[in-house]
Amino acid sequence: MTAGTTTARTPFVHRVKDALTGDVTTPFVFLGNFEVEDEWAHGEIGLPSVRGAGASSAVVNRMDEFALLLAGKDDHVVLKSAPDPGYLAYLDSLGLDLPQVLVTDVDDPLRTVTRDALDSPHLQSRLRELAAGGARLLAHGTSTAEEELCAVTGLASALPGAATTKAVNSKIYSRELCSELGIRQARGWVCRTVDDFTRAVAEASRAVAAGRTVGVKDAYGVSGKGILVVDDERRLDQLLRMVVRRAERSGDERLSVVVEEWAEKATDLNYHFTVALDGTVTFDFVKEALTRRGVHQGHRIPSRLPRERVDELGELSARLGARLHQDGFHGIVGVDAIVLTDGSLLPVLEINARNNMSTYQVRLQEQFLPDDGVALARQYDLTLDAPVSFDALEERLGDLLYTTDRGRGLLVDNTATVNAAASTRTAGTPFSGRLYGLLVATSDDELSHLDDSVAARLTEGTARD
Amino acid sequence: MTTTAATSREPIVLAIVEALSGVLGRPLADVTEETRLFEDLNLDSTSVLGLLMALEDSLGMEVDPEALEQHHLESVGALTDFVVEHSTQR
Numbered sequence: 001m002t003a004g005t006t007t008a009r010t011p012f013v014h015r016v017k018d019a020l021t022g023d024v025t026t027p028f029v030f031l032g033n034f035e036v037e038d039e040w041a042h043g044e045i046g047l048p049s050v051r052g053a054g055a056s057s058a059v060v061n062r063m064d065e066f067a068l069l070l071a072g073k074d075d076h077v078v079l080k081s082a083p084d085p086g087y088l089a090y091l092d093s094l095g096l097d098l099p100q101v102l103v104t105d106v107d108d109p110l111r112t113v114t115r116d117a118l119d120s121p122h123l124q125s126r127l128r129e130l131a132a133g134g135a136r137l138l139a140h141g142t143s144t145a146e147e148e149l150c151a152v153t154g155l156a157s158a159l160p161g162a163a164t165t166k167a168v169n170s171k172i173y174s175r176e177l178c179s180e181l182g183i184r185q186a187r188g189w190v191c192r193t194v195d196d197f198t199r200a201v202a203e204a205s206r207a208v209a210a211g212r213t214v215g216v217k218d219a220y221g222v223s224g225k226g227i228l229v230v231d232d233e234r235r236l237d238q239l240l241r242m243v244v245r246r247a248e249r250s251g252d253e254r255l256s257v258v259v260e261e262w263a264e265k266a267t268d269l270n271y272h273f274t275v276a277l278d279g280t281v282t283f284d285f286v287k288e289a290l291t292r293r294g295v296h297q298g299h300r301i302p303s304r305l306p307r308e309r310v311d312e313l314g315e316l317s318a319r320l321g322a323r324l325h326q327d328g329f330h331g332i333v334g335v336d337a338i339v340l341t342d343g344s345l346l347p348v349l350e351i352n353a354r355n356n357m358s359t360y361q362v363r364l365q366e367q368f369l370p371d372d373g374v375a376l377a378r379q380y381d382l383t384l385d386a387p388v389s390f391d392a393l394e395e396r397l398g399d400l401l402y403t404t405d406r407g408r409g410l411l412v413d414n415t416a417t418v419n420a421a422a423s424t425r426t427a428g429t430p431f432s433g434r435l436y437g438l439l440v441a442t443s444d445d446e447l448s449h450l451d452d453s454v455a456a457r458l459t460e461g462t463a464r465d
Numbered sequence: 466m467t468t469t470a471a472t473s474r475e476p477i478v479l480a481i482v483e484a485l486s487g488v489l490g491r492p493l494a495d496v497t498e499e500t501r502l503f504e505d506l507n508l509d510s511t512s513v514l515g516l517l518m519a520l521e522d523s524l525g526m527e528v529d530p531e532a533l534e535q536h537h538l539e540s541v542g543a544l545t546d547f548v549v550e551h552s553t554q555r
Contacts, residue, residue, distance in 0.1 A: 048530040050513050050538060225511055238518050245529065425504075432504060 012284070012362040013072055019276035020138070020158040020330060027135040029127065029155060030077045030099070031146065032064035033114045036354060037222045039143030040166045044256040046218035047228055048242045058109040059434055062420035066360040066436075067140075069413055071099035076130060078123065080107045080116055080416075086390035087415045094404055094411075096367065102126055109424050114145040118152070127153035141165060141354025164328040165353060170219040171258045174351045181319055183348055188260030194247045200259040201240045205233045212261050219256035229262065263346055265338040270299060270358055273317035275330045281321030283314040287358050290376060298378040298439075299358060300447075301365055309345065313337070316347050329353055364411055364438050368402070376439040376447050378410075380458050383430050387419040393435070400454050402440055410437040410454050477524065477548050481541055484519035488512045498542030513538065526552060 014024040033039075035057075067077045068091070077099045091098060104113065105120035117123055131154040138158045139146040142165040150157050159165065167173060172192070178185040187207070189200035204214045208231060216239065218226035230236050247253055268289035274282045288303035303310070317335075324333065334356030336349040361377050369375050393415070394401055402409035414436040425431040435458065441447040478498060485506060486493045493506070502508040508516070517528045528551070537547040 047514060049510065050517075050530050050533045050535065225509070227511060228514055234522075235515075235518055238521065239514075242518075242530070245527075246531065249529075429501075429504070 011072070011366060013070060013075075015282065016138075016274060016332065017158075019274050019280065019282065021136060022277065025074070026158075027130070027133065028071065028075045028138045028158065029102075029130055029135050030067035030071045030075060031113060031117070031137060031139040031149075032067035032077075032079075032355075033112045033140045033143075033146060034063040034066075035060050035112070035222050036139075036141035036143050036146075037169070037220045039112075039145055040141075040169060041218065041220035044218075044220055045246075045252060045254050046220065046257055047216060047226065047239075048246060049226075058421045058424045059417050059432070061109060061112055062416035063414065064113040065414045065416035066357075068099065068101070069096075069360050069363055070355075073097035073099060075099040076102050076135065078102045078104065078113060078117055078127075080104055080113050084390040084415050086394065087412070090390060090394065090412065094368070094402075096363070109420060112145070114139070114143075114149055117149055118145065124149075124153050127155055131155040141169070159331045160329055165331075166220075168324055168327055168329050168351065168353045170256065171217050171221070171350050172219045172256060174348055175258055175260075177320070177323060177351070178348050181323065183316070183319075184344075184346060185348060186260045186263050186346060188258055191255050191257045191259060194243060194253050194255055197243055197255050197257065197259070198240060201236050204230075204259050204261075205236050207261055208233050208236060215260050215262050217258050217260065219258065263338060264341040265346075266341045266343070267339040269303065269305070269313075269337040269339065270334055270356060271313045271317065271337065272332070272334045272356060272358055273321055274332055275321040275325050277330050279322065279325040279330075281318045281325075283317045284362070285358070286310055286313050287377075298376045299361075301361070301369065301375040301377065301438075312345070313347065320348070320351065324351075324353060332356070332359055334358060360413065361438055364413060368404075368411060368438075368440060370407075370442075372442065374441055374444060374447055376441075376451065378437055378439055378451065378454075380435045380437075380455060382418065382433045382435060382458060384418070384422070384433050385430050387422045388433075390415050393418070396460070397454065397457055400450065400457055402438075408441050408446070409450065410439055412437045474545055474549060477545050478541060480520060480523040481544055481548070484516050484523060485541075487519050488515045496541060498540065498545060500541045502538050502540065502544070508538075520548065524548065524552075 017026045018024045062080060064079055065083060071077045079101055082101060082103050102123055104116035105122050106116055108116060135155060136158040137150055137155045142157060142159045142162050144162045147162050172190045175185065175188060175190050189203060191197040191200050207214060213229060213231040216228045221227060269286055271286035272284040274284060286303045286305060287299040287301055290298060290300040331353060332355050334352045337345065337347045338349060339345055397410060400409050402411035418433040418435050421431040421433060439447055439450050441450055482493055482496050489506060514530065517530055521528055533547060537543050
């Protein structure tokens with residue numbers, strides 16, 4: 001393959017390299033700094049919150065391991081700790097070209113991989129060598145922490161700077177962009193000050209009184225988090241009082257939230273496109289969230305949307321991408337959308353101008369999902385008494401584990417998240433872990449059966465529910 | 466801890482369990498002061514705000530979320546300690 005040329009069958013990561021650097025052979029250093037929203041949220045005032053509430057950061061920080069699946073053999077991946085050798089052997093047995101793994105000098109479970117990397121002189125010296133060889137950094141998303149890592153190592157980022165990236169990732173930006181481009185969205189209000197919020201609550205209270213539900217969202221909340229869903233006027237008043245009290249105490253009138261009427265959704269969608277340096281926009285895919293008995297199961301690949309709807313999202317991606325490029329952004333973008341119960345589309349719930357979970361599954365789809373196959377990106381929550389090795393998981397899963405010979409089963413795509421919380425628990429107590437994987441099957445029935453079987457197998461013995 | 470303080474905890478624990486049940490949208494059985502909010506009940510950070518609002522309602526108090534530290538949310542007992550302390554200060 002020559003530099004600068006790609007085709008429809010070009011592997012995703014090559015297309016990304018071409019789009020972001022103009023050369024498919026540019027070596028990348030991947031950094032899986034998940035929940036970069038927390039960095040973007042610094043200095044922003046959102047919903048009242050309790051510092052550090054939530055026990056999941058150790059698990060989230062180990063989602064860095066997903067980067068292994070995006071990178072190719074000429075790339076490097078920075079991880080908080082070396083992957084389980086059994087897991088690497090498994091990925092190798094699938095025929096995946098694995099990248100070189102670089103490990104941070106320190107691993108603080110409560111810090112992101114970037115924060116650990118900033119505290120790692122040995123790693124930084126290796127990154128300086130790679131920078132000298134022309135490598136570029138591809139972070140999950142860019143905040144000032146990744147900029148700092150670039151500054152101390154001389155690595156150039158393949159993405160725009162933190163200020164631009166942060167600006168286009170605000171939920172306020174998403175709403176205003178939709179208004180500007182005439183894209184249909186839920187009725188809602190952008191709040192940059194406490195006064196804006198007071199007015200929004202007055203309007204939203206009328207909607208709630210009329211029987212509707214509203215959501216109050218942090219502008220920089222992680223997708224699906226930082227949202228307060230309200231169907232009671234008293235709660236809105238109470239929230240307003242909390243916000244006003246806080247502003248009176250701090251003397252700071254700023255706020256970064258959006259208030260939106262809650263739409264009656266039938267299906268969640270996630271679509272994905274890439275904005276090249278020169279502004280060219282490539283629509284990558286759309287995935288459909290699957291629910292069974294009202295419970296979110298994961299993303300189904302491919303989505304079952306009619307062709308014309310996929311085309312509609314492709315055209316919309318071109319418009320959104322062009323506008324993002326005007327605002328200085330290039331890179332990977334995922335957009336959350338919903339199909340309403342009446343069958344119509346709300347095409348932009350939020351724009352995530354960073355890697356999405358779905359980004360990390362692309363290579364697995366390309367390599368292992370046959371044209372007539374179906375897959376489900378799944379997360380199994382585990383409660384464990386002790387860390388579990390990949391070999392033990394493999395034994396537990398038995399014939400449910402995906403292998404190229406079987407061509408079906410659970411293709412495990414992260415094991416670091418299984419044991420991540422072991423070191424932060426109170427001694428002698430169980431801890432929560434997550435096993436991520438892509439279920440690969442030939443039909444929806446088989447997918448459903450596999451899912452049940454894997455869940456049952458995981459709760460026997462080593463893993464408890 | 467004095468006897469008075471110990472007895473005054475009971476209604477607070479009950480209010481916390483009721484508020485948790487409301488926020489989580491399910492009845493809660495076998496909850497004790499040792500029950501951990503995040504690990505045992507799977508409370509998430511977003512639900513905390515709803516929990517505090519429900520407690521403001523049922524206990525007739527004002528809670529400033531920023532006054533809470535993560536350790537106050539470790540268990541039902543720890544949150545009870547916070548409420549007791551907060552009520553005493555007011």
